[in-house]
Amino acid sequence: MTSESQASFNRRLDQARRLLALAQTGLHYTTGVFDKERYEEIAAIAHEQIAEIASLKTDEVAELFAFESGYANPKLDVRCAVFDDAGQILLVREAADGLWSLPGGWADVGLSPAENAAKEVREESGYTVEIVRLLAAWDTAKHPHPPSVFHIWKLVFLGTVQHSGERIGEETDAVGFFSPDDLPPLSLGRIMPEQIRRLDELRRGAGVDFD
Template sequence: MNAPMPNENSSSRLRLEQARRLLALAQTGLHYTTGVFDKERYEEIAAIAHAQIAEIASMRTDKVTELFAFEEGYANPKLDVRCAVFDEAGQILLVREAADGHWSLPGGWADVGLSPAENAAKEVREESGYTVEIVRLLAAWDTAKHPHPPSVFHIWKLVFLGEIVRAGEVIGVETDAVGFFSLDALPSLSLGRIMPQQIERLDELRRSGEIDFD
């Protein structure tokens, strides 16, 4: 989902951030410009940014262009909505991502037409089978400020606290296993989506009643 890339040094991360910013400026320029020549210039800038991202990510340029093909209008970060659900023993609900075989909190890109909280509840129901009541927001994080593997997208992550109402059947296709795990025995995590220290922080937040934000 997040199009993660291999671990990079600080220089590569800076180059990636600059390329994403360049691409955002080109996308916004294409949205507002009415001039033919300006449109050509912005398209050229976008192509340069695609090539830079492809080089850093060790991807083909056409694949990067394909990832951004539907990114139109004023450029904004993408919104990833997740839900942290704990059982009575303090274990956390995780789902295994079919895309990479690693585990994460239920969640994904926010859908148009639903509030962030409604998105979180929907993702839990589809990916784990559990219907939950959303209690409150736990965290609002900018993934660029956390040690996730670099992503071609700039992502903001909202994590809500959910309480189980009832169990049901998994109806989504993006996950292939569900389980509750002790925080000191977490499975292999999909690090582009969630990191062990973030799960520990979410447990602290649900106990303290606080909200964490970048």
């Protein structure tokens, strides 16, 4: 796909997501029967558009968004960058696709972003970490991730190992430390090689990268 085609693809996907967000927010606030019907029709059109753009079936898209209700917001992906004394970064292998990523996932209700990051590291790698600071707040739409039907914001925290233990989650099946310059195949929807190298730069300084 050429850069021009990619830009057009991303623009169409962004428009469809925004249309669906307007429909979802409208359904949350409306009390009128006719308005509800109109918003439901807009949502159905958005589902069709997203399905066409993402090469999915319309009912598959509808199922993905079935539990999305209330005022529409971006989804929050919280991850943790953990480095050892040699400057290698902790990665976990995703059981779903066999590719590697930073420990993390969707933020859970009831925990702060930092608590979510520490929990994900513990569950997916077995390591208990102390969260030191925020390294990055990224909008995945502004980075070369594969397109997603969701609008995702990503928070990445810096963590330091306190002690090791056993993995207690089932979402990952391997754990390892890797040089930022010699990474295994990454799950690019979750993290990009250039983002890992940027996180390595950030942990050496005092700044926060943000979109």
